[in-house]
Amino acid sequence: MYAVKAMPRPRSLTPARLADAALAVLDRDGLAGLTMRAVGAQLGTSTMGLYRYVADRDELEALVVERVLERVDTRPPGDVPWPDGIRDLADRVRRAVGVHPAVVPLLPAYRHRSPTILRWGEAVLAVLTRAGFTGVGRVIAFRALLGHVVGAIQMEHLGALSGPGTAVIAALSRDEFPLLAETAREAGAVAPEDEFGGGLDLLLDGLARRLDS
Amino acid sequence: MYAVKAMPRPRSLTPARLADAALAVLDRDGLAGLTMRAVGAQLGTSTMGLYRYVADRDELEALVVERVLERVDTRPPGDVPWPDGIRDLADRVRRAVGVHPAVVPLLPAYRHRSPTILRWGEAVLAVLTRAGFTGVGRVIAFRALLGHVVGAIQMEHLGALSGPGTAVIAALSRDEFPLLAETAREAGAVAPEDEFGGGLDLLLDGLARRLDS
DNA sequence: ACCTGAACACCGTTCAAGT
C-alpha cells in the first residue's frame, strides 16, 4: 500500500483536447485571434494551465498543424500506375488542409516537424522508387512535388483564382498589364482543384519523360 | 507672395529610407525583431514618427517586401527559346529573394500587392503567349509556374536540403523511414540552384508536351 | 501534483501636447 500514499490528481486536459480547442479558435478568429488567453477561455481553464501541456506558443501552433495534417491518409495508394498514385497522395493533403484553411500560413514553418508529413513523404518516395526513380533524380522529383503541393496550396488559399486578388488584377489597366488582366478574367473559369491537378499533371508529364530517356 | 505665408517643414524621411531601415532590422534581428519601435530606433526618430509614412505595421511589412522585390529585373528576357526565357525570369526572383532570406515568410501574404511581381507576371505571360499558350492552358501554366517559384523558394529557405531539417530526417530510423533517410542523405549532393532549376525543368518539359499535342 | 492570478516585459496604436 505504501506506493499509493497520495493519489496524483489526474490531468484535466489531453494534448488532443488542447489541439481541438486551439483549432476551434483558429477557425473562428483566424491566426491573429489564436492566443494563449483565447485557447484557455475556449477550454474553460486558466491561461497558465496550458503551459502544463505545451512549453510555449510555438508548441501550441505545432500541435494545431499536426491536428489538421493527422487526417491525411498516409497509407500507400492502391495498385495503380505511379502518376495516379502521386495524384492521390497529393490530393489527400490538399483536401485535409481545405477543411481548415486558416492553418495555411502556419504550414511552411511547421511542416518539417509533422510526423504525418514524414510518413506521407515516405509513401511518396515509395511510389517514385517503384516507378524507377533513384539517386539525384529521385531527390529532384521528390522536392519538386513537395514544392508544388506547398506552393499550390498557398496559391489556392492566399491568392485564390476566385479571390479578391484576382478581381483586382482583372480590373487592372489593360494598357499596363494587358495579359495579366486577360488571364485573370479567363481564370474565373478554372476550379481550384483543376488548377491544382493541372499543375501537378505538368510535373508528372515532365517526370514521365525522365523515365523514358 | 501671399502663397508662401508659412513654409511647410520638409519631411525628414522618405518611404525608401523607411523601407531600408526596416530591411536592416529584419536582416539583423529576424521577423520577430521587426517592430515599430526597432525601426524607429534604427532611424533615430520616435516610434510614432513612422505613422506619418505608413498607416500600420502591415503597411511597413508591405514596404519591406516591395523593397526586396524591386530589385527583380522585369524586362522581357532576350530573344531566346521560351523555356530559357521562363528559366531566366524565375531565376531573377530567386536571386533577389536570396539576398534577403528573412523576407521569405512575408512573401506569401504580400506577393499580391507588389507592383514588381505584377510586372514580372506580365513578362512571364508574354513569354508563354509567344510560345503559343492561350486560354485555360495559359492560366494553368502561369499558376503552375508561380506556384513552383513560391513553393521552391520556401523549400529552399525554410526547409533547405542542407538545413537542419534534412539532417534530422537523414538521422531518422531506417526502419520507420528508410526511403526518407536515404533520400535525405543523397540530397546533400544537390545544390539549391540545381534543385530549383531541376524542378522548373520538369515543369517546362510538361509544358512543352502541351504545345506538341 | 496540479492549477491559478497577479505581475513583468514586451507589442501596436491613440491621443493630447509640443515646436
Place this chain on the structure above:
DNA sequence: ACCTGAACACCGTTCAAGT
C-alpha cells in the same frame, strides 16, 4: 505641418501562492 512621449489595450511568459 511635423514630430514626440505618455498612456491604453493587448500579448507571451515568470513566479509565488493556493488546493
